[in-house]
Amino acid sequence: MAAPIIEVRNLTKVFGTVVAVDNVSFSMEEKDFLVLLGPSGCGKTTVLRMIAGLEIPTAGEIYLKGRLVYSDEKGIFVPAREREVGLVFQSYALWPHMTVSENIAFGLKVKGMKAAAIEEKTAAITAYMQLDGLRNRYPQEMSGGQQQRVALARMLVSQPDIFLMDEPLSNLDAKLRLEMRAEIKNLHIQTGATTVYVTHDQVEGQTMASQVAVINNGILEQLSSPKTIYKRPANLFVADFIGSPAINLIEGATGAIDTEEGTTVSLERDFWKAATLYKNIQSGRDIIAAIRPENIAVVPEEGFNTIPATVKTVLPSGSETVLRVNQGDLTLSVLMTREVELFPGQHINLYLPPEHLLLFDKATGQLLNLPEKTN
Amino acid sequence: MPPSAARYALTPALGIRKRRDIKMFSRAKTYFRKPHIVISLILLVILLFIVIVPFGKMVKDSFVWQFADARLSRNSHPGELTLFHWKRVFAGPLTQNILIRPLYNSISTSLGVSVFAMVIGAFLAWLVARTDLPFKKIVASVAVLPYVIPSYIHALAWLNLFKNDRIGGVAGVFQYLTGISPPDWLSYGYLPIVATLSLHYFPFTFLLVSAALSSIDSRLEESGEILGASRTYILRRITFPLILPALLSSFILTFSRVLGTFGTPYFLGTPVRYYTLSTQIYSNIINRIPSVGYILAFVLIAISSTVIFVNQRMIGKGKSFVTIGGKGFRIKDMPLGSLRYPFLIAIIALFCAAVVLPFTLILWQTFTLYPDDYSIRHLTLLFWTGHANTAFAEGEAGILRNPAIIGAAWNSIKLALTASLLAGLLGIFIGYAVVKGRNTRLAFSVEQLSFLPYLVPGIAFGALYLALFSHRIGPLPALYGTFFLIVLVCVAKNLPFTGRAGITSMLQIGNELEEAAETLGARWSMRFRKIILPLSLQGAISGFILVFITVMRELSLIILLVTPETRTLTTMTFRYQEQGYTQFSSAISVLIIFIVVCGEAVSKKLEKRSPANR
Numbered sequence: 001m002a003a004p005i006i007e008v009r010n011l012t013k014v015f016g017t018v019v020a021v022d023n024v025s026f027s028m029e030e031k032d033f034l035v036l037l038g039p040s041g042c043g044k045t046t047v048l049r050m051i052a053g054l055e056i057p058t059a060g061e062i063y064l065k066g067r068l069v070y071s072d073e074k075g076i077f078v079p080a081r082e083r084e085v086g087l088v089f090q091s092y093a094l095w096p097h098m099t100v101s102e103n104i105a106f107g108l109k110v111k112g113m114k115a116a117a118i119e120e121k122t123a124a125i126t127a128y129m130q131l132d133g134l135r136n137r138y139p140q141e142m143s144g145g146q147q148q149r150v151a152l153a154r155m156l157v158s159q160p161d162i163f164l165m166d167e168p169l170s171n172l173d174a175k176l177r178l179e180m181r182a183e184i185k186n187l188h189i190q191t192g193a194t195t196v197y198v199t200h201d202q203v204e205g206q207t208m209a210s211q212v213a214v215i216n217n218g219i220l221e222q223l224s225s226p227k228t229i230y231k232r233p234a235n236l237f238v239a240d241f242i243g244s245p246a247i248n249l250i251e252g253a254t255g256a257i258d259t260e261e262g263t264t265v266s267l268e269r270d271f272w273k274a275a276t277l278y279k280n281i282q283s284g285r286d287i288i289a290a291i292r293p294e295n296i297a298v299v300p301e302e303g304f305n306t307i308p309a310t311v312k313t314v315l316p317s318g319s320e321t322v323l324r325v326n327q328g329d330l331t332l333s334v335l336m337t338r339e340v341e342l343f344p345g346q347h348i349n350l351y352l353p354p355e356h357l358l359l360f361d362k363a364t365g366q367l368l369n370l371p372e373k374t375n
Numbered sequence: 376m377p378p379s380a381a382r383y384a385l386t387p388a389l390g391i392r393k394r395r396d397i398k399m400f401s402r403a404k405t406y407f408r409k410p411h412i413v414i415s416l417i418l419l420v421i422l423l424f425i426v427i428v429p430f431g432k433m434v435k436d437s438f439v440w441q442f443a444d445a446r447l448s449r450n451s452h453p454g455e456l457t458l459f460h461w462k463r464v465f466a467g468p469l470t471q472n473i474l475i476r477p478l479y480n481s482i483s484t485s486l487g488v489s490v491f492a493m494v495i496g497a498f499l500a501w502l503v504a505r506t507d508l509p510f511k512k513i514v515a516s517v518a519v520l521p522y523v524i525p526s527y528i529h530a531l532a533w534l535n536l537f538k539n540d541r542i543g544g545v546a547g548v549f550q551y552l553t554g555i556s557p558p559d560w561l562s563y564g565y566l567p568i569v570a571t572l573s574l575h576y577f578p579f580t581f582l583l584v585s586a587a588l589s590s591i592d593s594r595l596e597e598s599g600e601i602l603g604a605s606r607t608y609i610l611r612r613i614t615f616p617l618i619l620p621a622l623l624s625s626f627i628l629t630f631s632r633v634l635g636t637f638g639t640p641y642f643l644g645t646p647v648r649y650y651t652l653s654t655q656i657y658s659n660i661i662n663r664i665p666s667v668g669y670i671l672a673f674v675l676i677a678i679s680s681t682v683i684f685v686n687q688r689m690i691g692k693g694k695s696f697v698t699i700g701g702k703g704f705r706i707k708d709m710p711l712g713s714l715r716y717p718f719l720i721a722i723i724a725l726f727c728a729a730v731v732l733p734f735t736l737i738l739w740q741t742f743t744l745y746p747d748d749y750s751i752r753h754l755t756l757l758f759w760t761g762h763a764n765t766a767f768a769e770g771e772a773g774i775l776r777n778p779a780i781i782g783a784a785w786n787s788i789k790l791a792l793t794a795s796l797l798a799g800l801l802g803i804f805i806g807y808a809v810v811k812g813r814n815t816r817l818a819f820s821v822e823q824l825s826f827l828p829y830l831v832p833g834i835a836f837g838a839l840y841l842a843l844f845s846h847r848i849g850p851l852p853a854l855y856g857t858f859f860l861i862v863l864v865c866v867a868k869n870l871p872f873t874g875r876a877g878i879t880s881m882l883q884i885g886n887e888l889e890e891a892a893e894t895l896g897a898r899w900s901m902r903f904r905k906i907i908l909p910l911s912l913q914g915a916i917s918g919f920i921l922v923f924i925t926v927m928r929e930l931s932l933i934i935l936l937v938t939p940e941t942r943t944l945t946t947m948t949f950r951y952q953e954q955g956y957t958q959f960s961s962a963i964s965v966l967i968i969f970i971v972v973c974g975e976a977v978s979k980k981l982e983k984r985s986p987a988n989r
Contacts, residue, residue: 016814054890056409079408080893087894093887097909106905107895158895 003066005030005162005194006051011060013046013218020046021057022218028194028211033185035209036198039241043218044198045166051196052087052164053080064162086155086193090167092147094139100126100150101135107158121157129153145176152187163188163195169204181208202242206230214238232358236365239290239358245322245333248296250289251362254281259304259354267357271328272307276357279371286362293322293335295356298342299349306349311342325350410899411811415821418808421801422824425867429839433669436842437461443663460666473667477655478674484568484640484651485633489626491573495725496580497622502718503581504588505614507708509719515585516979521729522578523975524968525928525945527638529571531952531964532733534642535740537562542646544955545747548736552749563647568640572633574729579632580625587621588614606709620689627686631679635832637931642952653834653931660838660935669842672835680830734968740961758958774962780947784966786858787927787943794865795922798873801866802918803911806877811886822878829871833931840864841935856938868932869922876918880911920978924971 004027013021021043028034036044049055051062053069056077062070064085069078094103101122108118126132129149139147148168155163168184169177185208188195199205205212206226213223214237222234233239239247250267257266257275265278267289276289299306309325309332316322316339323334323342327350334350342348359368406412437460444451448459464474502508503515521529538547539556542563550556560566591614599609640651650658652675659668711718740746744753757764761773774780805825812818828836840863844854854860888910892902930945937946944967951960 052890052894054893077408080890081896081898083894084896085894087891089887089891091885091887093885093891095888095891095906095910097913106892106897110892110896110901154891154895 004028005065007063009061011047011050011062012058013050013055014058020218024220026213026223030194031192033188033195033197033208033210035205035212036196036215037202037205037212038200038215040200042215044215048164048166048196048198052085053078053083084160085162085164086158086160087164088151088155088168090170092151094147094150096139099136099138100131103150104154104157107154125153125157144172145180148172148180161193163193165197167199214241232367234367236288236360243292245293245335247290247292248332250330252287252289254285254287255283274305274352274357275354276359277354277370278359278368281368288360288362290358290360291352291356293333295353296334297351298334299351302349305354306351309348309350311344311346311348313344314342411808414804415808415812415817418804418821425863426824426827429843433839433842437666437669441666460670464667464670473655477650477652480649481634481651484565485630487569488572488576488633489630491569492576492629493580493622493626496577496625497584500581500584500588504585505709506711507715508711509715514722517726518581519578521575523971525930526572526575526636527642527930528737528964529575529733530639530642531960532736533567533571535736548749551747559647563643564649567643572636572639576629579629583621583625584618587618591617623689624686627682631682634675634679635834635931637834637934656834656838657934660841668838672838675832675835676830679832683830737961737964741958741965743958746957758962774959780963783942783944783947786941790861790865790943791923791926793862794926795919798866798869798922799915799919801870802873802877803915805874806881806911807907809878810881825870825874828868836868837864837932837935858941861933861936861941864932864936865926865929869925873918873922876915877911880915884910916981917978920974924974927971928967
């Protein structure tokens, strides 16, 4: 098997007394699209900058295309300019004193390419990125979307095998962001470059990634496919961070309940209990259950796994409606994709499907193991 | 177990030490791969040499017997340690004359100037920024002129006007016209010093307070109005507290600048033996009692750094309410009503007193054949274009033909150009080192060191350099008397400004522009040439011109260091004035004003085309 394109081992970065990145390890194969996702200040950008060679790690090792570019043990540090990675900055970092062409040609000039070849390559990439009419403009004379294209073109023209992108879309308005998202994804498919993409926008992360790494306080909380991150968050932080509206968290204890399929572990609260798909968990253990708002259903009658609730607020937004409902001292969000005729104060029944109830250990915050066969 | 671990297991102590050494070495290696670290270290060495070392040498010299001290004390042993100089200044029979009176004079003139300059400048700023005064734009651009021309020119003009024939000289215009000999207190000493320096320094307050006023949203004042407050009440309780930090710092900065001013108190004070600390430092050093001059320079530095420190503390606190930015920001003019034109006339009068009159007096003086005859009949171009003629001025040719003066003019221009270029370039490097290394101790020391010369008044800074460079230091020859030394002192003294400018522009440029080039494979030298330098140059040009102008009119800083070969226009003015050739000194002053105003005009032009609009 070929060596991974990017491999990071026990990467750690300490700023003064703050541990910005704490023992992070992962590896990426060719054509992988890894999204580093996390709240601002969690260390994801620092990881990216250490891969790029702009930040010197405190400890650990980094391999790019099989070459060791950083090792604190062996005293190896290859500076950014020798790593041959492409980097797009959040601010785009276009040089304001150079035209679009000059910005794009810079990397080629650095390599000592001949003027004719530079011209040819620059022309090709500007055509490809639909920047033809703008070649002699200065960055300040262009829209945010155009600047973004120039930044991408500047990276692409050197044909790196590794793309690093640091929140490249966060300075664009919502509509443009959607367009550019598609464009970047397209670019990834066409070039096949291994991509590390930093964002704090979880929707962006989910839509673009082949793998998502959720980072919090410098710690890699979970590294999985977007689907797994969403459906099986490894811990409460990931569960809470991913999804909007946020996942419902319900404190309770484990109990036993009899269902058609036999006795299963249940979530128990003071006045109600709900069946789950968990097996073999001793009763009375303190847990936190989680269920996504879209997985709760409003049902007309009481029945299996339903709980009574009162509507608090109705927040319609076009295709979907978010309900805020009270259940005792709990407040839950319910996301409904159809129109509803509900009003505040109304009593309703909520169905909590057992297959969507996730249980986390209250003390450690870790997801409890579900039996294999499910889902 | 991997083989290496096995080996370490056999010789644990050695192994661990070795590993740690390797680690330390590799750490150090990667540390020095950051160019800003290397630049910071180089800067640190330069700054230590041009800021700290002279200071240390001056301290040392003040405790050591000098050869010239033999005149003062029979017990002197040149080269040995002594408290003689300190005793002489602080606890000797001459303390009153050497220290107390000059100190009192320095503080009282500085206070007087600060108060007047602040009142005039702040009021003018308010009129321009907040009222419907007519011709505001013109007033605003003309208001800075008195500050652009060298401060001692006001003193020379004052002398031309009010000098009397009693104190070893010829009568001025006032006596010529009225026949009345002005009293000494009007011709020399406290009053003229405060009057002329106030006229020179008020634009400084004007600039600072204007900036503060234009950053206040007038809706803050309007909300007071809505609540029923009267106009004066609003001024007193809302506007005034908001600009208080700017007022305070202009007061304090003016104070510390006047403390270090040499030319004006020399021209207007010394003829009646009215000494300030700065003139006392000069005369002690000139009279070859340098150690006493150095100690007085310490006193000056101590006062000046204390007030600046206090100012920074207060500004630090006040900052939160000075910068009130945000959206929907606007400024409304307050109607002056029937006072509009009276105020305008008062401003014109002020401008006449601060610019037109002094300049006319100086210019007129250059055309007078005899220094005390101001009549039209005896006007001449002799002092401008005349050939050497033994009947006048000991046979010196007019300034446009005089090789000594043309040489000095070249020196001035060469000095101003090299000093501003070097200071500007160093400023860019300081900005780079400080911004790149933000939050590290190294960057912090570079920033602090580059700021230090700001605390040292001009004349004292000259004294520092005299102390250090009058002897050879190790392999370095004595720099005293060289052009390089004058350049060095001007560069060092202006580093606080160019360093600040460098930091500001580097902050604007941001890290990522350089990093983008780095990831594309550019070496540091290329990144500096293609990215950092061009981007910071755009902002640095006006700073460069500012330093050029400052050096062009510099007197206090270099007066102790120039020799006949390295003299500049300003020091030539000084020498001619000292010898009573007022026509020459005036003519050279006109030349300086011409060059300086041209520089100012160029910088205004460039500012308008500044990159911000690009």
